[in-house]
Amino acid sequence: MHNIDIDVVEMTLDIAKYVINRITNTSPELGKPMREEDLKALVGETVTEEGIGGEKALQLFKDVLVKATVPIDHPRHLAFVPASPSRAAVMFDLVTSASSIHGAYWMEGAGGIFCENEAMKWLVSLTGLPEGSFGVFTSGGTAANLSAMVTAREHWRRQATNQGKKGLIITSIGAHSSIKAMAQVIDVDVHLVDSEDRLLGGDLSNAINDLSPEQRQRLFAVVATGGTTNAGIVDELDGVAKVCKKENLWFHVDAAYGGGALAADSVRHLFNGIEEADSITIDPHKWLFSPYDCGAVIYKEPELAKKAHSQEGSYLDIFKDEGARGFNPADYQIQLTRRVRGLPLWFSLAMHGTAKYKWAVECGIALAKSAARMIEEDPNLELVREPGLSCVLYRRKGWTPDDYKEWTFKNHKDGFALVTPTKWKNGDTYETVSRFCFINPDTTEDDIKAILDSM
Numbered sequence: 001m002h003n004i005d006i007d008v009v010e011m012t013l014d015i016a017k018y019v020i021n022r023i024t025n026t027s028p029e030l031g032k033p034m035r036e037e038d039l040k041a042l043v044g045e046t047v048t049e050e051g052i053g054g055e056k057a058l059q060l061f062k063d064v065l066v067k068a069t070v071p072i073d074h075p076r077h078l079a080f081v082p083a084s085p086s087r088a089a090v091m092f093d094l095v096t097s098a099s100s101i102h103g104a105y106w107m108e109g110a111g112g113i114f115c116e117n118e119a120m121k122w123l124v125s126l127t128g129l130p131e132g133s134f135g136v137f138t139s140g141g142t143a144a145n146l147s148a149m150v151t152a153r154e155h156w157r158r159q160a161t162n163q164g165k166k167g168l169i170i171t172s173i174g175a176h177s178s179i180k181a182m183a184q185v186i187d188v189d190v191h192l193v194d195s196e197d198r199l200l201g202g203d204l205s206n207a208i209n210d211l212s213p214e215q216r217q218r219l220f221a222v223v224a225t226g227g228t229t230n231a232g233i234v235d236e237l238d239g240v241a242k243v244c245k246k247e248n249l250w251f252h253v254d255a256a257y258g259g260g261a262l263a264a265d266s267v268r269h270l271f272n273g274i275e276e277a278d279s280i281t282i283d284p285h286k287w288l289f290s291p292y293d294c295g296a297v298i299y300k301e302p303e304l305a306k307k308a309h310s311q312e313g314s315y316l317d318i319f320k321d322e323g324a325r326g327f328n329p330a331d332y333q334i335q336l337t338r339r340v341r342g343l344p345l346w347f348s349l350a351m352h353g354t355a356k357y358k359w360a361v362e363c364g365i366a367l368a369k370s371a372a373r374m375i376e377e378d379p380n381l382e383l384v385r386e387p388g389l390s391c392v393l394y395r396r397k398g399w400t401p402d403d404y405k406e407w408t409f410k411n412h413k414d415g416f417a418l419v420t421p422t423k424w425k426n427g428d429t430y431e432t433v434s435r436f437c438f439i440n441p442d443t444t445e446d447d448i449k450a451i452l453d454s455m
C-alpha cells in the first residue's frame, strides 16, 4: 500500500473529482441518519483481508454512507452551531494532510507552525489582549476550555496554601456543557449562577458573596461566555473582568461560538472587556470558516500555560536543543502529537484577506436580524428575545414541545432543512422554542422564509 501504482493514481483522481464536485455544490443533499444494521446491509463487509479496492470503497461512501450524514454547510442547516468552511480552507486541509507535518514541536513543524502563528496573530489582534499574549490551535472548544482551566488551576495551586485543595469555578447556566464536563475531568467543582441571560458583574459579585468561606478559598476562576450556544448572549465582560481583578480570580472567556464576531464591527462593542481576560477560547471551526476540527485557546501570559502543559521525557529533550528553538504548540494545550490544524485557516486568510472574513461574519448577523423581522411580521410566530449575535429564539404560537420535535423530524426527513428546538428558561420553567443559528453566508432570506412558512 506504500507503492505508487495505477491503483493509487486512479484513486487519487477519483478522490480529487469527488472533492471538486462536493466543494462546488452549494446545496448538497441534506442527509439523514440510518440505523447501523441498515447501513451494514447496504454496504456489506468493507474491511476484509484482501481489501475491497479504492474504487468500490469510494463508491459506497458516495452512494450510501455520505448520504447518512448532514452536511454542516447546507444553507438550511441552522441547528446547533453550524459551519461553513471556505473552499480555500477545505482544499488546504487536503494539503495539510498530504504534507504530513507533526505540529507539536518547532523542530519538526517550523514552517507549518509559522503559518498557524500568522493566523493566530490575527486572532489575538481581534481580542485586544496586550502584547505578549498568544495562543495555540486545539481540536475544538472543549479542548481549548480544558487547556485554559488546567492552566488556571495549576497557576492557583502553585501557591502553597492552595496545594491539595479541590478547586471551584463560577460560571452561569448559559455556559456551554463542556465547561461542566471539563471541570469533571480535572475534578473541580462548578458553582452556577442561575440565569441564562447576560451574566453581569453584579451577579458575579453576589454569587461570590454567597459562597461559604471554605468555598471562597477554593474559588480560582470565572468562566464568562462570549456568545452563548443557546442564544448568542455575550456576558458583561468588562463587569466580570473588574470583579475578577478585585477578587484575584482567573478570568476565562469562552467565545468558542461567538469569537468570530470579534471581527464584526457591528457587534464588537458587546465584547468590551475581553481584552482583560487571562484566557480565551475561539473556535475557527465554528464562525471563522475552518473545516473540522479547529479550536483555539489564547493566553494573556502564555508562560503560565507552558508551566502547566509542557511535557517532560528523555525522548523529548532534543526538542529543547538550540537548533530547535521556536514555538512548540505542545507546550500550551493538552495534546502532544497534533495536526497543524490552523493551516487551513491561515491559507484561507492569506488568500482572501481579513476584510472578507469580516464581511462573511456580518452576513450571519444580518441574517439573524432579517429572520427576527420576518418572525415579528408573522402573526403565528413570536420572538422569544432579540437575536443574540447570529442566534434567534422564537416560538410558534400554540405549539407543544412535541409539535416542534415532529416539525424538525419532518423537515429533516424531507431533506428540506435542519432546524432543531431548544429550551429557554422562563422564570422557573423551561419553555421549548425554535432556534436558528446562522453561520453560512450562502443562506438566503428565501431559505428563512420557506422554513418559517413550514411551521
Ligand SMILES: Cc1ncc(COP(=O)(O)O)c(C=O)c1O
Residues within 6 Å of the ligand: 081, 139, 140, 141, 142, 143, 145, 176, 178, 225, 227, 228, 229, 254, 255, 256, 257, 258, 283, 295
Ligand atoms: C460556547 C461554546 N463553548 C464550547 C463549545 C464546545 O466546542 P467543541 O464542540 O468544538 O468542542 C461549544 C460548542 O458548540 C460552544 O458553543
